[in-house]
Amino acid sequence: MSSPTTPVDINPVPEAVTPIEACTLVIFGGSGDLARRRLIPAVYNLLLDGLLPAKYAVIGLGRKAMTDEEFRNLVKEGVIKHSRQALVEETWATFQSHLFYIQGENEDPHTYAALRAKAEQVEQAMQLPGNRIFYLSIPPSSFASVCEGLATAGLATSSGSSYSRIIVEKPVGRDLASAQQINAVTGKVFEESQIFRIDHYLGKETVQNLMVVRFANSIFEPIWNHKYIDHVQITVSESEGVGTRASYYEEAGALRDMIQNHLLQLLCLVAMEPPYSLDPNVVRDAKMEVLRCLRPIVGKDVERYTVRGQYAEGTAHGQPVPGYRREKGVNPNSTTETYVAVKAFVENWRWSGVPFYLRTGKTLPKRASEVAVQFKDIPQILFNADPARPQPANVLTLRIQPDEGLSLRIISRVPGTRAQTHPVEMDFQYSDVFGCPSPEAYERLLLDVMAGDASRFMRRDAVEASWDWVTKILDGWAQQKLRWLPEYQAGTWGPVEAERMIQNDGRAWRIL
Numbered sequence: 001m002s003s004p005t006t007p008v009d010i011n012p013v014p015e016a017v018t019p020i021e022a023c024t025l026v027i028f029g030g031s032g033d034l035a036r037r038r039l040i041p042a043v044y045n046l047l048l049d050g051l052l053p054a055k056y057a058v059i060g061l062g063r064k065a066m067t068d069e070e071f072r073n074l075v076k077e078g079v080i081k082h083s084r085q086a087l088v089e090e091t092w093a094t095f096q097s098h099l100f101y102i103q104g105e106n107e108d109p110h111t112y113a114a115l116r117a118k119a120e121q122v123e124q125a126m127q128l129p130g131n132r133i134f135y136l137s138i139p140p141s142s143f144a145s146v147c148e149g150l151a152t153a154g155l156a157t158s159s160g161s162s163y164s165r166i167i168v169e170k171p172v173g174r175d176l177a178s179a180q181q182i183n184a185v186t187g188k189v190f191e192e193s194q195i196f197r198i199d200h201y202l203g204k205e206t207v208q209n210l211m212v213v214r215f216a217n218s219i220f221e222p223i224w225n226h227k228y229i230d231h232v233q234i235t236v237s238e239s240e241g242v243g244t245r246a247s248y249y250e251e252a253g254a255l256r257d258m259i260q261n262h263l264l265q266l267l268c269l270v271a272m273e274p275p276y277s278l279d280p281n282v283v284r285d286a287k288m289e290v291l292r293c294l295r296p297i298v299g300k301d302v303e304r305y306t307v308r309g310q311y312a313e314g315t316a317h318g319q320p321v322p323g324y325r326r327e328k329g330v331n332p333n334s335t336t337e338t339y340v341a342v343k344a345f346v347e348n349w350r351w352s353g354v355p356f357y358l359r360t361g362k363t364l365p366k367r368a369s370e371v372a373v374q375f376k377d378i379p380q381i382l383f384n385a386d387p388a389r390p391q392p393a394n395v396l397t398l399r400i401q402p403d404e405g406l407s408l409r410i411i412s413r414v415p416g417t418r419a420q421t422h423p424v425e426m427d428f429q430y431s432d433v434f435g436c437p438s439p440e441a442y443e444r445l446l447l448d449v450m451a452g453d454a455s456r457f458m459r460r461d462a463v464e465a466s467w468d469w470v471t472k473i474l475d476g477w478a479q480q481k482l483r484w485l486p487e488y489q490a491g492t493w494g495p496v497e498a499e500r501m502i503q504n505d506g507r508a509w510r511i512l
């Protein structure tokens with residue numbers, strides 16, 4: 001595919017409408033894994049791309065005692081290992097002078113007075129106006145203490161001349177009640193307009209492109225409904241096992257960890273009605289409508305519409321993997337699912353009768369995420385006249401990772417004298433057309449928060465609506481009282497029960 005000669009700006013471009021003001025980013029959990037692997041590298045890449053404001057500061061907060069210098073060295077390692085663009089020593093030298101650290105316990109009220117003093121000192125030295133973004137890269141058990149501490153220290157309110165914003169990392173709860181509690185705690189201190197609940201999938205290039213594909217092309221929208229679409233498959237497949245995250249995963253499982261946030265957000269983008277503008281709340285209203293229309297899966301329906309499984313001994317990346325229940329830190333009698341498949345329905349006019357098959361799992365053969373929209377079969381005449389040899393259906397696939405891009409499967413005639421047809425892919429890859437690798441999701445999302453644009457963040461009502469739907473499934477599973485979950489060999493595409501669920505509908509999972 002050829003690239004456009006002149007890119008067209010989407011109107012409004014958030015950072016053009018709201019120029020990014022000088023700000024201070026405070027990372028609670030600044031010494032943690034997420035900060036080192038994702039957040040600091042993201043800020044560094046924004047700097048390399050010339051997107052950071054000229055004046056900025058980053059303050060990391062954690063329990064470990066560290067000097068600013070030690071913090072800079074710690075995060076430098078993270079940048080060297082994980083940055084999208086290689087570390088450039090000269091740029092790093094400037095960048096690191098904007099990084100600071102403060103030790104503190106989230107639960108200790110003194111932390112917040114000390115943080116305020118540190119922020120004011122840094123801001124004065126660097127001539128920053130006091131715009132502050134607080135990133136909660138910490139366990140949710142600390143959210144309440146942090147919000148209350150920030151409020152007491154006078155750090156939570158925006159004034160006329162400077163703002164205060166908070167970024168809440170997942171997991172926002174583990175069921176509806178706990179999500180409501182977190183939202184109540186943050187909502188008591190911050191206005192909804194100050195809260196940015198992050199789902200990093202929403203910052204991925206192909207995910208952002210979903211709305212553009214649907215609403216910037218005239219060919220898709222007329223056929224984007226139950227009359228033309230047979231079903232949708234949304235897959236987020238992980239090739240890794242539980243690794244070192246057993247204690248978190250045991251409490252979460254695939255439904256909470258992936259479906260409640262990433263897959264439901266993708267479903268919303270596929271299924272939403274066209275919003276009348278790109279205003280963040282208008283877009284989020286449109287997504288919210290989809291969640292409202294999701295058919296609840298309650299009681300015994302979980303047996304029909306969901307499949308869960310656990311990986312058994314096998315291989316991942318060519319390496320032997322023990323079964324999930326034999327992983328370090330996992331209860332040998334665990335019933336935590338490492339795989340889940342759900343058949344969901346959006347009960348409105350557009351999607352009447354169209355199944356949305358969602359699946360996600362660990363130790364699957366490949367790390368890959370995609371949305372595949374499969375169109376209906378053509379009539380059984382002409383090229384589809386022989387029921388023994390049906391033509392494959394058209395499929396529009398949006399690849400989220402790897403090889404971000406989009407492809408459309410169509411049927412073509414095979415050149416030659418014999419009358420033969422063959423499915424072919426019309427393929428577009430970002431890297432081929434636009435050259436440079438796409439920014440990481442956290443880069444886009446941090447920039448959004450600096451610009452005050454919440455379109456790609458989860459609103460309170462959406463978080464609670466998706467937890468409501470997921471909690472009903474969890475309740476149904478609890479009623480099943482299963483002692484063991486169906487197993488699948490590590491390195492395969494999931495339990496046989498998931499194959500059966502889709503085969504019973506006369507369909508098949510896609511092989512990625």
Ligand SMILES: NC(=O)c1ccc[n+]([C@@H]2O[C@H](COP(=O)([O-])OP(=O)(O)OC[C@H]3O[C@@H](n4cnc5c(N)ncnc54)[C@H](OP(=O)(O)O)[C@@H]3O)[C@@H](O)[C@H]2O)c1
Pocket residue numbers: 028029030031032033034035061062063064104105106107136137138139140142169170171
């Ligand atoms: N890592 C990921 O890829 C990822 C992805 C999505 C979401 N998340 C979520 O993001 C959060 C952070 O994850 P992580 O992987 O970075 O965890 P982590 O490596 O365990 O780091 C946790 C950070 O929080 C600090 N911390 C924990 N309890 C604290 C307390 N009571 N007072 C002060 N500081 C405290 C730790 O400080 P010390 O180290 O100094 O003790 C550390 O800096 C978690 O909620 C996780 O679920 C992580």
